Amino acid sequence: MKATPLNQIHRQLGARMVDFGGWDMPVQYSGVIAEHLAVRSAAGLFDVSHMGEIEVSGPQALEFLQYAMTNDVSALVDGQIQYTAMCYETGGVVDDLTLYRFAADHYLLCVNASNSDKDFAWLQGLQKRANYHDLSLINRSDDYAQLALQGPVAADILSKLTTTNLAEIKFYHFVEGEVAGIETIISRTGYTGEDGFELYCPAQDGVKLWQQLMAAGQSFGLDPIGLGARDTLRLEKGYALYGHEITAEIMPLEARLAWITKLKKGDFVGRDAMLKAKEAGLPRKQIALALTASGVPREGYPIFCDDKEVGYVTSGTMSPSLKKGIALALVDIAAADSNQPLKIGIRKHQILAERTALPFVK
Amino acid sequence: MDFPEELKYTEEHEWVLVEGDIATIGITDFAQDQLGDIVFVELPEVGDSFEAGQTFGVVESVKAVSDVYAPVSGEVVEINEELPDEPEALNNSPYDAGWILKIKLSDPSALGGLMDVATYQEFVEKD
Numbered sequence: 462m463k464a465t466p467l468n469q470i471h472r473q474l475g476a477r478m479v480d481f482g483g484w485d486m487p488v489q490y491s492g493v494i495a496e497h498l499a500v501r502s503a504a505g506l507f508d509v510s511h512m513g514e515i516e517v518s519g520p521q522a523l524e525f526l527q528y529a530m531t532n533d534v535s536a537l538v539d540g541q542i543q544y545t546a547m548c549y550e551t552g553g554v555v556d557d558l559t560l561y562r563f564a565a566d567h568y569l570l571c572v573n574a575s576n577s578d579k580d581f582a583w584l585q586g587l588q589k590r591a592n593y594h595d596l597s598l599i600n601r602s603d604d605y606a607q608l609a610l611q612g613p614v615a616a617d618i619l620s621k622l623t624t625t626n627l628a629e630i631k632f633y634h635f636v637e638g639e640v641a642g643i644e645t646i647i648s649r650t651g652y653t654g655e656d657g658f659e660l661y662c663p664a665q666d667g668v669k670l671w672q673q674l675m676a677a678g679q680s681f682g683l684d685p686i687g688l689g690a691r692d693t694l695r696l697e698k699g700y701a702l703y704g705h706e707i708t709a710e711i712m713p714l715e716a717r718l719a720w721i722t723k724l725k726k727g728d729f730v731g732r733d734a735m736l737k738a739k740e741a742g743l744p745r746k747q748i749a750l751a752l753t754a755s756g757v758p759r760e761g762y763p764i765f766c767d768d769k770e771v772g773y774v775t776s777g778t779m780s781p782s783l784k785k786g787i788a789l790a791l792v793d794i795a796a797a798d799s800n801q802p803l804k805i806g807i808r809k810h811q812i813l814a815e816r817t818a819l820p821f822v823k
Numbered sequence: 824m825d826f827p828e829e830l831k832y833t834e835e836h837e838w839v840l841v842e843g844d845i846a847t848i849g850i851t852d853f854a855q856d857q858l859g860d861i862v863f864v865e866l867p868e869v870g871d872s873f874e875a876g877q878t879f880g881v882v883e884s885v886k887a888v889s890d891v892y893a894p895v896s897g898e899v900v901e902i903n904e905e906l907p908d909e910p911e912a913l914n915n916s917p918y919d920a921g922w923i924l925k926i927k928l929s930d931p932s933a934l935g936g937l938m939d940v941a942t943y944q945e946f947v948e949k950d
Contacts (some may be wrong), residue, residue, distance in 0.1 A: 478861075488886070489859060492859060492886040493859055493860050493884075493886065494860040494885060496861075497861075589844050613916060688861070689885060689886050693885060755863060755907060757862060757883045757888070759888065778885060779862040779863065779883075779885055781885070792833050808865075808881070
């Protein structure tokens with residue numbers, strides 16, 4: 462199993478470790494609910510060094526990324542970040558990612574851990590097929606440690622360790638600066654819906670960065686957070702997770718990701734299939750559901766409308782903030798758009814679920 | 824981890840307290856620790872009957888769904904009605920406030936499959 466540079470730290474903290482897509486990762490330290498609430502009320506520190514990083518540079522970088530990605534990469538300025546996806550010709554998703562623009566000819570892609578090798582091979586293949594010669598692709602996944610500092614007091618904690626003016630870093634922007642004397646990409650992004658930062662540093666400095674942040678955060682109530690709470694935090698905000706809301710068989714347009722799918726920007730991989738599907742009418746779409754009785758919706762549970770199975774839960778949990786069952790579900794378009802009551806099949810019960818606006822938790 | 828001496832234990836990490844022909848059943852400290860924060864409990868109804876080894880209910884943590892198996896055969900005579908509203912009692916007090924149900928044993932002599940505390944402790948360490 463692969464291990465991040467922080468592996469020993471997690472063990473020393475008594476984390477419960479799990480195999481997460483081939484990575485030995487902490488799923489919880491003190492407990493999922495306590496960790497979740499710590500991030501909502503104060504701050505949490507996540508080791509997300511398993512995430513992959515791919516560097517794209519060269520004169521054709523922008524043109525290539527514009528062709529590979531669903532979002533409009535040309536809209537970015539230096540120091541800006543974009544949430545985007547790359548798709549197959551079928552319109553299904555290869556991966557969703559954040560794209561960092563350092564310069565017009567220099568980008569860094571942050572991709573899902575379990576997809577990073579697949580993504581890199583996909584981009585290399587695309588480069589070859591589409592004849593982009595003036596372009597360099599480097600898999601930098603092993604070079605970086607990445608920590609996410611998330612929560613309402615994240616900026617207060619980080620400001621103790623850096624002279625960088627954090628107030629000047631807007632949401633989805635980044636700067637390169639020193640944190641605790643370590644060269645770091647300071648990115649105002651995250652997967653929790655709270656204010657916060659994702660910090661990229663050289664892999665060998667990951668432990669020091671973690672320790673310095675934990676020390677600086679002690680008086681602010683900073684806690685280490687595992688993958689369990691990472692999932693409940695993102696789900697309360699309705700954020701997609703690859704392999705669940707989006708897969709090779711689900712188009713971004715079906716998964717509430719039309720906002721990152723710029724069909725009018727010009728040609729990109731998957732666009733033809735998406736236009737065709739859109740013209741024919743998308744057969745299904747993602748909806749958000751909240752249970753009206755106690756119970757926990759789980760991935761794969763069926764959705765019923767009028768006793769007919771019309772879809773399934775892509776992600777579900779007990780929301781620690783709301784203390785009720787919440788789910789994202791992929792549902793036949795007719796049932797999704799109707800006013801008919803929807804029910805989630807939980808073992809032998811069918812429990813009424815209300816269509817809900819996202820985010821579940823404001 | 825706490826495993827009271829007076830209880831019997833199963834390989835499914837349940838505890839059983841036998842008093843006359845009534846068995847009180849719950850999950851062990853080890854089980855609750857493994858599950859993590861418990862957020863939902865599904866219980867049978869009073870009057871339901873189970874054979875030893877049959878699933879009688881479900882305990883869910885944030886991350887996982889876990890069946891609970893009847894450690895003995897018999898009829899449910901009482902359930903812990905507080906549990907559905909306070910599933911965290913299974914974490915905080917697995918042997919006391921977190922008891923799950925009481926079964927009237929169909930055969931009080933048939934408790935052979937249950938472990939004493941020393942055997943269970945050994946079992947947990949190997950697990």
